[in-house]
Amino acid sequence: xxxxxxxxxxxxxxxxLLVVVAPxxxxxxxxxxxxxxxxxxxxxxxxxxxxxxxxxxxxxDLDLDSIRQVAQMILxxxxxxxxxxxxxxxxxxxxxxxxxxxxxxxxxxxxxTVIYRSLQGPREVGTLTIYVPVASWFSGLHQIEFAFISIFxxxxxxxxxxxxxxxxxxxxxxLTRLTAAIEATRRLGSRHHVDWRSADEMGRLARSFNxxxxxLEREEQELKRAHQQTIEIYNLTPAMLxxxxxxxxxxxxxxxxxxxxxxxxxxxxxxxxxxxxxxADRASFxxxxxxxxxxxxxxxxxxxxxxxxxxxxxxxxxEADLGATTTHLAGSLSVMTDVTELKQSEFRxxxxxxxxxxxxxxxxQGFEAALDRHIIDADxxxxxxACLFVDLDRFKAINDNHGHxxxxxxxxxxxxxxxPMLRVSDTASRLxxxxxxxVIAGPDAESRSAELCQQIIDMFESPFRTEGTSxxxxxxxxxxxxxxxxxxxxxxxxxxxxxxxxxxRDGKNGAKVYDPAILTKTREKAEIESxxxxxxxxxxxxxxxxxxxxxxxGLPVGFEALMRLRHPRKGLLAPGPLVSVAEExxxxxxxxxxxxxxxxxxxxxxSRLPGLGNSYVAVNFSPLQFEPGLPTRLANLLxxxxxxxxxxxxxxxxxxxxxxxxxxxxxxxxxxxFGCRIALDDFGTGYSSLSYLNRFPVDIVKIDQSxxxxxxxxxxxxxxxxxxxxxxxTTISHQMQCQVVAEGVxxxxxxxxxxxxxxDYAQGYHFSRPREINDLLADFSGQPSKTSxxx
Numbered sequence: 001x002x003x004x005x006x007x008x009x010x011x012x013x014x015x016x017l018l019v020v021v022a023p024x025x026x027x028x029x030x031x032x033x034x035x036x037x038x039x040x041x042x043x044x045x046x047x048x049x050x051x052x053x054x055x056x057x058x059x060x061d062l063d064l065d066s067i068r069q070v071a072q073m074i075l076x077x078x079x080x081x082x083x084x085x086x087x088x089x090x091x092x093x094x095x096x097x098x099x100x101x102x103x104x105x106x107x108x109x110x111x112x113t114v115i116y117r118s119l120q121g122p123r124e125v126g127t128l129t130i131y132v133p134v135a136s137w138f139s140g141l142h143q144i145e146f147a148f149i150s151i152f153x154x155x156x157x158x159x160x161x162x163x164x165x166x167x168x169x170x171x172x173x174x175l176t177r178l179t180a181a182i183e184a185t186r187r188l189g190s191r192h193h194v195d196w197r198s199a200d201e202m203g204r205l206a207r208s209f210n211x212x213x214x215x216l217e218r219e220e221q222e223l224k225r226a227h228q229q230t231i232e233i234y235n236l237t238p239a240m241l242x243x244x245x246x247x248x249x250x251x252x253x254x255x256x257x258x259x260x261x262x263x264x265x266x267x268x269x270x271x272x273x274x275x276x277x278x279x280a281d282r283a284s285f286x287x288x289x290x291x292x293x294x295x296x297x298x299x300x301x302x303x304x305x306x307x308x309x310x311x312x313x314x315x316x317x318x319e320a321d322l323g324a325t326t327t328h329l330a331g332s333l334s335v336m337t338d339v340t341e342l343k344q345s346e347f348r349x350x351x352x353x354x355x356x357x358x359x360x361x362x363x364x365q366g367f368e369a370a371l372d373r374h375i376i377d378a379d380x381x382x383x384x385x386a387c388l389f390v391d392l393d394r395f396k397a398i399n400d401n402h403g404h405x406x407x408x409x410x411x412x413x414x415x416x417x418x419x420p421m422l423r424v425s426d427t428a429s430r431l432x433x434x435x436x437x438x439v440i441a442g443p444d445a446e447s448r449s450a451e452l453c454q455q456i457i458d459m460f461e462s463p464f465r466t467e468g469t470s471x472x473x474x475x476x477x478x479x480x481x482x483x484x485x486x487x488x489x490x491x492x493x494x495x496x497x498x499x500x501x502x503x504x505r506d507g508k509n510g511a512k513v514y515d516p517a518i519l520t521k522t523r524e525k526a527e528i529e530s531x532x533x534x535x536x537x538x539x540x541x542x543x544x545x546x547x548x549x550x551x552x553x554g555l556p557v558g559f560e561a562l563m564r565l566r567h568p569r570k571g572l573l574a575p576g577p578l579v580s581v582a583e584e585x586x587x588x589x590x591x592x593x594x595x596x597x598x599x600x601x602x603x604x605x606x607s608r609l610p611g612l613g614n615s616y617v618a619v620n621f622s623p624l625q626f627e628p629g630l631p632t633r634l635a636n637l638l639x640x641x642x643x644x645x646x647x648x649x650x651x652x653x654x655x656x657x658x659x660x661x662x663x664x665x666x667x668x669x670x671x672x673x674f675g676c677r678i679a680l681d682d683f684g685t686g687y688s689s690l691s692y693l694n695r696f697p698v699d700i701v702k703i704d705q706s707x708x709x710x711x712x713x714x715x716x717x718x719x720x721x722x723x724x725x726x727x728x729x730t731t732i733s734h735q736m737q738c739q740v741v742a743e744g745v746x747x748x749x750x751x752x753x754x755x756x757x758x759x760d761y762a763q764g765y766h767f768s769r770p771r772e773i774n775d776l777l778a779d780f781s782g783q784p785s786k787t788s789x790x791x
Contacts, residue, residue, distance in 0.1 A: 005167075005171065005172055005175060006164070006167065006168060006172055009163075009164065009167045009171075010164060013160055013163055013164070014160075017156065017160070021156060025149075040079055040132055040133075041110075043077075043079055044079065044080070044110050044130055044132055045110075047074060047077055047079075047080065047130065048110065048112045048128060048130060049112075051070055051073070051074055051128060052112050052113070052114045052115070052128050054070050055067065055070050055085060055114045055125075055126065055128060056114055056115060056116035056117070056125060057116060058070065059085070059087050059092070059114055059116065059125040059126040060116040060118065060123070060125050062087065062091065062092055064092065064094070067085055067092070067094050068094060068096070070085075071083045071085060071094055071096040072096065074096075074130065075096055075097070075098055079132050079133075080098075080130050080131070080132060081097060081098055081101040081102070081107055081131050081132060081133060082095070082096065082097035082098070082101050082104060082107065082130075082131035083095070083096045083097070083128070083129070083130055083131070084096075084128075084129040084131075085114075085126060085127070085128055085129075086126050086127050086129075087125060087126040088124055088125055088126055088127075092126075097131075101131075102133075104131055106134070107131040107132060107133060107134065108131070108132050108133065108134045109129055109130070109131050110129070110130050110131075110132065111127055111128065111129040111130075112127065112128050113126075113127055113128075114126045114127060114128055174198075174205070174206060177206075178205070178206065178209060185213070234252070234254050235254050235255040235256075236254075236255065236256075237254060237256060238256055239254070239256060239335055239336075239337075240254065240256055240257040240260050240261075240315075240335065240336035240337070240338075241253070241254040241256070241257060241333070241334070241335055241336075242254065242257050242273075242334055242336065243331060243332065243333050243334070244273055244319075244331050244332045244334065245330070245331045246330045246331050247272075248272055248273050248274065248286070249270055249271060249272055249273070250268045250269055250270065250271055250272075250273055251269070251331060252269070253265060253268055253269070257336065260307075260338065261276075261305070261307050261308060262307050262308035262309055263276075263307075263308050267308075273285075274286055276305060276306050277303050277304070277305060277306070278303065278304035278305070278306060278312060280304070281303040281304050284301065284303065285301060285303050285317075288301045288319070289321075298318055298319065298320050298321075299317075299318075299319045299321070300316060300317065300318050300319070301316075301317050301319075302314065302315070302316050302317075302339065302343075303315060303317065305336070313338050313340055314338070314339050314340040314342075314343040315336045315337060315338055315339060316336070316337045316339045317334050317335070317336050317337075318334065318335045318337070319332045319333070319334040320332060320333050320334070353365065353366075354366025354369065356429070356430040358408055358411060358412065358430070359411060359412060359415040359430050360415070361415060361428050361429050361430045361436075362427065362428070362429040362430075363429065363430065363431070363432075364429065364431045364432060366429065367427065367429030367431065367437055367439075368489060368490070368493070370427045370429075370439070371387070371427075371439055371489040371492065371493065372489045374427065374439050374441050374489075375482060375488070375489055375492075377441065378441065378482060378483075383441065383442060383443050383445065384442075384443070384445040384446060384481055384482065384483075384484075385439060385440065385441055385445055385481065385482035385492070386439070386440040386445040386446060386448065386449035386479060386480075386481055386482075387437065387438070387439050387440075387479070387480050387481075387482070387492045387493060387495075387496040388437065388438040388439075388440070388449060388452065388453065388456075388477055388478070388479055388496065389435070389436075389437055389477065389478040389479075389480075389493070389496035389497045389499065389500040390435070390436040390437070390438065390456060390475050390476075390477050390500070391434060391435050391436075391475065391476050391477075391500050391504070392410075392411075392414070392434035392473055392474075392475055393473055393474040393475060393476055393504070393508045393509060394473050394474070395407065395410070395433075395434035395473060396434075398410055398471060398473070402466065402469065402471070406466040406467065406469070406471075407434075409464075409466040409467075410464045410466060410471060410473075411430070411434065413464050413465075413466075414436075414459075414464070415428075415430075417459050418436075418438075418456070418459070421452055421455050421456070422438070422452075423440075425440075425441050425442060426438060426439065426440050426441070427439045437493065437496070438452070440452065445481070446481060449479050449481075450479075450511075453477050453479060453511035454511075456475055456477060456511075457474070457475060457477070457509065457510060457511065459475075460472070460473060460474045460475055460509075474508060474509035475509070476500050476501075476503040476504045476508045476509065476510065476511075476512075477500060477503065477510070477511035477512070478495075478496045478497060478498065478499030478500030478501070478502065478503055478511070478512055478514065479496060479499055479511060479512070479513045479514065480492055480495035480496040480498075480499055480513070480514040481513075481514075485514045495514045495519070496514065498514060498518045498519060498522055499512045499513060499514040499515075499518060500512070502515075502518045502521075524577075525581055528577055528578060528581045529581055529585060529587075531565065531567060531570075531573065531578075532565075532578060532581065532582055532585075532587050532591070533587070535565050535567070536587065536590050536591065536594065539594065540565050540566055540567060540568070541563060541564070541565055541566075541591055541594045541595060541598070542563075542564045542565070542566055542598060542772065542773075543561040543562070543563070543564075543595045543598040543599040543602055543619075543773070544561070544562045544563075544564045544770040544771060544772055544773070545559040545560070545561060545562075545599075545602060545606070545617070545770065545771055545773060545776050546559060546560050546562055546763055546768060546769065546770040546771070547559055547763065547767055547768045547789055548560060548618065548741060548761050548762070548763045549761065549762060549763065549767050549788075549789050550760070550761055551742070551751060551754055551755050551759055551760060551761055551762045552755055553788060554767065554788025554789050555611075555788055555789070556612065556615060556789060557615060557616070557761065558615050558616035558617060558618060558649065558761075559602075559603070559606065559615065559616075559617050559618070560617075560618045560651070560763060560770075561595055561596075561598075561599035561602070561617050561618065561619045561620075562575065562770045563575050563578070563579070563591060563595050563620075564770075564772075565578055578591075583622070586624060588622040588624060589622055589624035589625050592619075592620070592621060592622050592624075592625045593625065595619065595620075596619050596634075596637070597637065599617050599619050600617070600637055600638070600641050600643060600648070601641070602617070602773045603615070603616075603617040603641070603643060603647065604641050604642070604643065605773060605777060606773075606776070606777065606780075607643075609777070609780050609781065612780070614647070615647070616646070616647040616648065616649055616677075617647065617648060617649065618649035618650075618651050618679055618700075619648065619649070619650065619651060620651045620652075620653075620681065621650050621651065621652055621656070622656075623656045623664070626656065626661075626663070626664045626667050626668075627667075628663070628667070630667055630671070631667060631670040631671055631674060634648070634671065634674070634676065635674060644675065645674050645675030645676045646675050646676070646677060648676045648677070649676070649677045649678075649679050649699075649700060650668075650671060650676055650677070650678050650679065651679045651680075651681045651702070652668075652678065652679070652680060652681065653680075653681050653682055654680075654682070654692070657680075657692050657695075657696060665695075665696065668696055668697060669697060672697035672699075677699040677700060678696065678697055678698050678699050678700070679698070679699065679700035679701070679702055679741070680692060680693070680696075680698045680700070680701050680702065681702045682702065682704045682743075683701050683702060683703060683704060683729060685704045685706065693732070693733070693736045693738065694736070698736070698738055699738060699739065700738060700739045700740075700741055701729065701733040701738045701739070701740050701741070702740075702741045702742075702743055703726055703729055703730075703740065703741070703742045703743060703759070704743060704744075705743040705744020705764070706744075707722045707725055707726050708722075708726070708742050708743060708744045708745055708750055708754070708764070709744055709746070709750075710722035711723060711726075711749070711750045711753050711754075712747065712749045712750060712753070723753065723757070726742070726754070726757055726759070727757050727758075730757055730758050730759055731758075734758070739760045739761065740758075740759050740760050740761070741759070741760065741761040741762065741763065742754050742759045742761070742762045742763075742764075743762075743763055743764065744763075744764045745762040745763065745764030745765075745766045745767065746764050746765045746766050747766055748766065750764075750766070751766060767789040768789055
């Protein structure tokens with residue numbers, strides 16, 4: 001190290017001299033050389049100017065002696081080493097040089113033309129060339145300057161030597177002693193001190209080193225005590241601790257680990273840890289680092305561990321990679337926890353979570369997981385799956401009439417009857433309520449599904465008995481196949497569910513295989529629901545008017561407001577599917593309110609036409625619209641439009657009346673007392689009862705169009721019976737002080753027969769189709785107000 005520090009010091013000093021002194025010295029010489037060269041040049045120019053004039057006449061006369069004399073005179077100058085004179089004709093050339101002159105190639109030459117002024121004028125007669133020495137770095141220096149330079153160099157060398165000597169005494173010597181102390185500490189392991197005392201930095205360094213040695217000696221003692229304490233904690237901690245090398249061999253185990261596993265320390269140290277892992281779990285243990293998250297310092301894995309006595313433990317190993325937290329340690333430190341009882345408890349909880357407590361079958365969550373596994377197996381074996389969706393028909397009536405306990409017994413008995421029909425490879429589930437799902441796997445899934453469907457349907461031929469009561473019910477079964485009908489488990493269950501609901505719509509008590517047409521109908525229904533939802537928000541619904549005329553006069557007395565939806569892309573949509581879906585999802589009330597508002601607005605516009613100032617509008621009302629605030633709302637709407645209550649006819653069907661709801665009866669009474677008229681629509685169909693005319697404030701009875709269209713229909717017996725029914729309804733209605741309106745009149749013959757029977761009013765295509773309000777106003781504006789629509 002001595003030579004290294006000293007050589008670096010010398011290199012630094014030398015570098016400083018080269019960087020500072022050498023450039024200054026070089027600059028000094030360059031300036032001296034430049035000044036000497038300039039002085040020589042000026043002197044030579046003077047010599048040449050004076051001698052070219054003296055050479056003019058001799059060169060003109062070719063006087064060789066005179067020319068030589070001039071050359072000898074030029075050489076007398078100390079700066080000139082050689083002279084060469086040439087005439088322009090090439091006849092004469094004189095060269096002279098001082099004795100011992102160097103080669104002309106090493107000298108600097110300067111030439112000048114010789115001019116002779118003759119009678120004819122200036123003439124060029126030759127050239128004079130003088131050779132002088134080239135100016136060097138030291139040529140411009142004088143003896144005094146050389147003396148100063150010598151003194152400067154001696155001073156620099158003296159300072160350089162003093163610096164090197166001082167460095168060796170004040171720096172290298174204490175560093176040598178410090179190095180010796182460090183080497184002795186390294187070789188002998190004991191703490192050596194540096195014997196050096198001074199008040200400078202090296203003294204402070206020596207004192208700091210000695211203090212550091214004392215501190216390190218104390219810390220070594222503390223580390224030894226801490227190491228011993230760590231070993232004791234490692235062994236006495238009531239946890240199964242073990243350490244692995246980077247190659248997964250056992251480096252250390254705690255005493256508690258040995259106690260729990262039954263091994264001796266020498267039986268495990270140096271062995272690969274996977275030797276003690278159950279064979280089926282070894283691969284997952286060996287790949288734990290590869291499968292773990294890259295940003296995780298701790299790796300957790302659950303494996304089965306082989307104890308010395310052959311007992312298997314479910315253990316959770318939490319492994320910390322020492323190399324991830326420190327750079328000087330390799331391997332890992334792990335804690336092994338016995339989770340055998342926890343795993344067993346988890347298994348029991350999992351079984352409870354995926355099982356139905358009532359029937360013992362899988363619940364929906366368990367079935368979906370099982371269906372996923374079946375699909376994976378079917379893909380691997382290139383086989384089919386059949387999914388049966390079973391729903392018990394009329395099961396709700398059992399709960400309502402006999403109680404939920406009886407319903408639970410029915411479900412349990414159904415499962416008891418179902419179990420013998422299933423194979424080990426089949427999976428059954430109770431999805432909820434009275435819905436069950438069964439998945440059939442294997443190459444014969446399609447044939448077995450048909451067989452099982454029939455068995456399930458036949459099962460219900462025998463009544464179910466609960467607490468002495470005999471109960472009869474049936475089942476609707478939907479079937480879908482994988483992969484023909486679905487690509488995923490959720491889709492397969494959905495398709496079988498759709499097939500089951502299609503079976504229910506077709507009459508229940510049977511099975512139906514999924515068909516794409518089912519999904520088409522479902523999508524059409526969903527599209528209609530979407531159109532209704534957007535139509536309500538965007539006000540696409542319109543009230544189209546169909547005139548109601550006096551059957552004898554044919555003159556319009558009122559209009560029925562019929563719902564239409566004008567779609568911006570699809571145009572005018574048929575009302576039938578819209579009403580069906582709206583009644584099913586409950587949006588019929590919102591639609592009815594929109595139609596009511598539009599109908600009253602249209603009635604105001606119609607009232608401006610001649611002869612129609614007292615016409616009325618009949619609006620159909622859904623049962624969902626009969627709420628306590630309906631009378632107040634109608635009163636406000638009529639008041640805002642300036643319309644008399646008697647000009648609003650509220651049309652209701654038997655669906656409003658059949659449950660005899662006191663709230664609906666009270667609302668109808670309030671509306672009737674307010675002045676609105678009540679019309680009973682589609683009378684004579686369904687469960688229509690004459691008692692409605694007695695129990696409710698009905699003003700108008702509308703005969704259903706099915707009876708009207710039977711008139712003159714070609715079947716004499718049907719026509720006679722229809723006429724008798726219309727006559728009876730008309731007579732009874734008149735007896736009850738009700739007006740009668742016949743719907744669906746399409747021909748003049750039908751109108752004629754209805755007139756003979758005594759019907760008061762009529763509506764139908766014979767008079768007018770339902771019209772958009774602007775078209776209706778245009779037609780009515782162009783004809784006299786007293787013109788019959790039947791003419």
